Amino acid sequence: MSLPATAAGALAAIFIMALVTYLTRAGGVFVMSRVPIGPRVERFINAMAGSVLVAVITPMAVQGDWGARLALVATLGMMLATQKALAAIAAGIVTAALWRLWL
Amino acid sequence: MNDRPGAQLDLAGILVGIRRMAPLSLFVVIFGLAFGVAALARGLSGFEAMLMSALVFAGASQFAALELWGPEIPLLPLIATTFAINARHLLMGAAIQPWLAHLPPAQRYGSLVVMSDSNWAMAVADRQRGETNVGMLVGGGIALWLTWLAGTLLGVIFGSGIAEPERFGLDVIMGCFLLAMLLGGRRDLSMLAPWGAAALAALAAMVWLPPHSHVIVGALAGGLVGLMVPARPTREATA
Numbered sequence: 001m002s003l004p005a006t007a008a009g010a011l012a013a014i015f016i017m018a019l020v021t022y023l024t025r026a027g028g029v030f031v032m033s034r035v036p037i038g039p040r041v042e043r044f045i046n047a048m049a050g051s052v053l054v055a056v057i058t059p060m061a062v063q064g065d066w067g068a069r070l071a072l073v074a075t076l077g078m079m080l081a082t083q084k085a086l087a088a089i090a091a092g093i094v095t096a097a098l099w100r101l102w103l
Numbered sequence: 104m105n106d107r108p109g110a111q112l113d114l115a116g117i118l119v120g121i122r123r124m125a126p127l128s129l130f131v132v133i134f135g136l137a138f139g140v141a142a143l144a145r146g147l148s149g150f151e152a153m154l155m156s157a158l159v160f161a162g163a164s165q166f167a168a169l170e171l172w173g174p175e176i177p178l179l180p181l182i183a184t185t186f187a188i189n190a191r192h193l194l195m196g197a198a199i200q201p202w203l204a205h206l207p208p209a210q211r212y213g214s215l216v217v218m219s220d221s222n223w224a225m226a227v228a229d230r231q232r233g234e235t236n237v238g239m240l241v242g243g244g245i246a247l248w249l250t251w252l253a254g255t256l257l258g259v260i261f262g263s264g265i266a267e268p269e270r271f272g273l274d275v276i277m278g279c280f281l282l283a284m285l286l287g288g289r290r291d292l293s294m295l296a297p298w299g300a301a302a303l304a305a306l307a308a309m310v311w312l313p314p315h316s317h318v319i320v321g322a323l324a325g326g327l328v329g330l331m332v333p334a335r336p337t338r339e340a341t342a
Contacts, residue, residue, distance in 0.1 A: 002175040010151050013176045017168060017185045018158035024189040025215045028196025029203055037197045040330060045190045047329020048322050050294055051301030052187035053285040055321025056167045058305040060278040071275040075282045085283040086133060092279030096272030 067103075071096040110205035112214065112237045120222070120242020127221055128246045132254035134162055134280070139258020141276040144268035145169040149259035156255040160219065160248055163284045164188040166277045171315060180315035187322040195223045199240075202230050206237065217244025296332050301325030 003009035031037065061072055071092035078088040135156060142152035147169070159165055164185045171181050196215060203211045214237060222243030229239045268274055285298075304324035308317035 001179060002177040005146070005172065005174055005176055007148075009176060010147065011154070013168075013178075013181060014151065014155045014158060016178070016182060017155065017164065020182055020185045021159050021161050021164060021189050021192075022216065024186065024192035025196060025218050026212050028193035028198075029200045029211065029215060030196075031193070032197040032200035033204060037194070042194055043329050044326045045194055047294065047297035047332075048187055048326035049191045050285055050288065051297050051325020051329070052184065052318060052322035053163065053167070053281045054298045054301040054325065055305040055318045056170055056184065057278055057281050057285070058302050058321065059309060059317065060170075060275075062306065062309070064275075064278075067272065068275050068278065071272065072278055072282055075279040076286065079283050079286040083287065085280075085287050086130065088283045088286075089137065089276065089279045092275055092282075093272040096275040097270070098272075100270060100272065 067096040067099040070099055110202050110235050110237050112206060112210050112241060116236035116238020117242035117245065118238070119236075120239040120244075121246045122242075123225065123239065124222060124243035124246035128250040131247055131250040132257065135251045135254020135256075136258040136261065137254075137276050137280060138162065138165055139255040139260075140262035140265070140268070140273055141166065141169055141258075141280075142255075143259060143262035144265075144273055144276075145172050147172060149263065152259050153252065153255055156252050157248075159185075160217070160251060161185075161189050161192075162251070163281060166280050167318075169277055171318075177315045180318055183319040183322070187318070191220075192218065195220075199223070199227060199230065203237065210237075214241050214244075217241060217248055219244055219247050222247060293332050294329075297325040297329040300328040 003013050028037070057072065061069055064072075074095040075088045075092035078091040079085070082088070138156065139149075139152050142155070142165075143149065147155070155165055155168070159168075167184050167188055168181060171177055171184065195218065203214065206214070218240060222240055225243055226237065226240035229236070262268070262273075265271065265273065301321040301324055305317040305321035308320035312320065
């Protein structure tokens with residue numbers, strides 16, 4: 001099932017995202033006041049939080065051009081070296097731009 | 104935990120929270136700018152980008168949603184991706200629930216509208232010092248929300264002047280942002296197994312399963328492997 005990316009479809013998608021996100025913000029407090037969240041659920045959520053980002057990034061690395069791939073490598077390297085997200089993202093963008101400039 | 108002091112929320116506390124978050128929220132302007140540029144590059148209108156920043160107010164899930172944006176927006180993957188990326192809020196909320204329980208329900212659930220990573224972290228630190236004012240959570244959240252929105256607006260203005268975003272590498276913002284968020288969070292090596300499983304499962308889903316299912320499959324695979332890996336950072340023989 002999918003929404004058309006018309007104005008109405010995009011608005012609906014944004015409202016749905018907003019609702020789901022608020023449910024995650026309020027849900028922890030709501031659930032915890034009734035049933036404590038156990039360590040197993042916590043481990044699942046912690047592992048899932050990173051895994052979903054991995055799953056979103058993977059196609060970009062596989063299907064992207066070499067500019068996109070090298071951008072991810074540059075971000076990875078800069079992030080491991082400096083722990084500064086802005087520097088890492090900037091390194092990725094500059095890498096992709098330079099790669100495409102020369103090809 | 105139960106003998107902690109209570110909690111209250113007032114305007115003075117909120118203003119203090121806004122002021123304490125101000126230096127950090129300047130960085131948020133730049134992230135918002137990146138989102139605005141990426142959203143336009145992906146075909147969203149400026150209004151849609153602003154609306155998403157205003158209502159969703161969760162950077163990583165907004166960037167990931169752009170990845171799903173196309174001629175059609177797949178509903179289930181959008182819901183699942185948004186939920187999985189923002190599921191960390193569940194744990195954050197659970198951690199401060201005993202504190203917020205002292206507030207009337209309207210204030211409690213109203214405060215959570217602006218709960219985000221950095222204002223939550225600062226509020227948790229406040230609470231551990233015995234602070235009873237929840238103003239850091241709300242004020243800090245308001246500061247982050249305003250600057251996220253301002254940044255998105257700048258990005259929309261800036262991005263609308265760029266005809267070919269790929270030429271300047273602007274199409275890779277999404278991937279680079281998400282990768283930076285991944286590596287900036289909890290970074291113990293025990294996460295390598297779930298992340299590796301997520302990547303493999305996502306690849307397999309891309310080949311054999313319907314389009315966009317790779318996000319759900321990868322997130323679930325990673326979560327399940329995370330359950331199996333014992334969470335002991337100092338354990339030997341953990342690659």
